[in-house]
Amino acid sequence: MSKPRAYSVKAYSTTSAQSPLAAATISRREPGDGDVRIDILYCGVCHSDLHYARNEWNFTQYPAVPGHEIVGRVTAVGSGVKKFKAGDLVGVGCLVDSCRTCPDCRSGLEQFCAEMNMTYGGTDKFLGGGTLGGYSQGIVVREEFVLRMPANLNPAAAAPLLCAGITTYSPLRHWKVGPGQKVGIVGLGGLGHMGVKFARAFGAHVVLFTTSPGKTADALRLGAHEVVVSKDEAQMAAHAGSFDFILDAVSAQHDINAYLNLLKRDGNLVLVGAPEKPLAVAAFPLLFRRRSFSGSLIGGLPETQEMLDFCGQHNITCDIEMIRMDQINEAYERMLKSDVKYRFVIDMTSLK
Numbered sequence: 001m002s003k004p005r006a007y008s009v010k011a012y013s014t015t016s017a018q019s020p021l022a023a024a025t026i027s028r029r030e031p032g033d034g035d036v037r038i039d040i041l042y043c044g045v046c047h048s049d050l051h052y053a054r055n056e057w058n059f060t061q062y063p064a065v066p067g068h069e070i071v072g073r074v075t076a077v078g079s080g081v082k083k084f085k086a087g088d089l090v091g092v093g094c095l096v097d098s099c100r101t102c103p104d105c106r107s108g109l110e111q112f113c114a115e116m117n118m119t120y121g122g123t124d125k126f127l128g129g130g131t132l133g134g135y136s137q138g139i140v141v142r143e144e145f146v147l148r149m150p151a152n153l154n155p156a157a158a159a160p161l162l163c164a165g166i167t168t169y170s171p172l173r174h175w176k177v178g179p180g181q182k183v184g185i186v187g188l189g190g191l192g193h194m195g196v197k198f199a200r201a202f203g204a205h206v207v208l209f210t211t212s213p214g215k216t217a218d219a220l221r222l223g224a225h226e227v228v229v230s231k232d233e234a235q236m237a238a239h240a241g242s243f244d245f246i247l248d249a250v251s252a253q254h255d256i257n258a259y260l261n262l263l264k265r266d267g268n269l270v271l272v273g274a275p276e277k278p279l280a281v282a283a284f285p286l287l288f289r290r291r292s293f294s295g296s297l298i299g300g301l302p303e304t305q306e307m308l309d310f311c312g313q314h315n316i317t318c319d320i321e322m323i324r325m326d327q328i329n330e331a332y333e334r335m336l337k338s339d340v341k342y343r344f345v346i347d348m349t350s351l352k
Contacts, residue, residue, distance in 0.1 A: 067134025150312025
């Protein structure tokens with residue numbers, strides 16, 4: 001197969017784990033029959049972007065262009081595209097391709113496909129090299145991996161729904177969180193604040209766990225019914241054995257056993273944060289109450305569209321701080337200090 005024609009767009013990329021992100025020019029393929037060409041308006045800043053840019057997961061391909069919380073306008077479509085037209089407001093999340101034929105893909109769980117292709121850090125099957133993400137003026141994506149954005153939502157505040165939103169929505173839905181259940185959310189960052197909003201919207205009694213007493217007022221504003229300071233042993237003990245479900249959104253090292261002890265019999269703790277080092281899990285908290293410890297990875301395309309539609313119906317967006325593209329290196333340093341409420345979003349028009 002010959003390479004398709006390419007066009008150039010401005011972007012921000014890095015060439016090594018030690019290098020800051022800087023202005024660059026990258027290539028995108030001209031749209032094929034099944035492709036959608038998108039001018040990017042906004043791109044959320046996920047902690048995964050920082051991990052990838054700095055090769056903290058040891059699979060970064062340089063030059064690296066992060067960004068997988070993309071909202072933009074369709075500017076052109078291939079002749080075979082049926083769902084989208086020029087002018088549509090659309091989103092692109094963490095995936096840009098998969099095999100589309102395996103049992104996972106046929107079940108709408110493309111994120112578990114052995115050949116799933118990530119928005120960055122994957123393989124560009126058309127131009128060669130690694131896939132390049134949303135810190136750029138434009139992107140070309142197969143129609144099946146483009147999502148329709150709700151027209152009533154602020155598109156900038158909706159951009160992080162493409163990762164932070166679906167990452168928390170999916171496990172809450174999969175484990176059927178709803179009315180009559182007591183649900184814990186661990187951590188009030190980009191993921192955690194969305195977990196609070198969704199769990200509340202699903203009708204659960206929501207308890208936010210945080211190491212920072214200063215986050216109490218914000219947690220209640222976002223929808224938590226109660227806030228527990230996890231460093232306070234008495235507060236933690238008061239909730240022992242009482243939770244149906246806990247969503248752990250913390251990426252730093254922490255004591256997972258303290259939260260396992262808070263679960264009821266048959267309760268489940270789901271990890272969506274990605275700590276750099278393995279967590280020590282004790283056997284007895286699991287054995288004695290038949291508790292479960294699970295993980296969850298974003299969501300498939302059908303569920304991501306379901307999540308976006310749910311957010312449109314319930315007017316749910318992320319709490320964001322808008323930045324210019326040239327502020328990204330400062331934003332990374334602030335993100336490491338948890339100095340953001342609760343997601344940076346890049347105004348991509350600042351790249352022009």
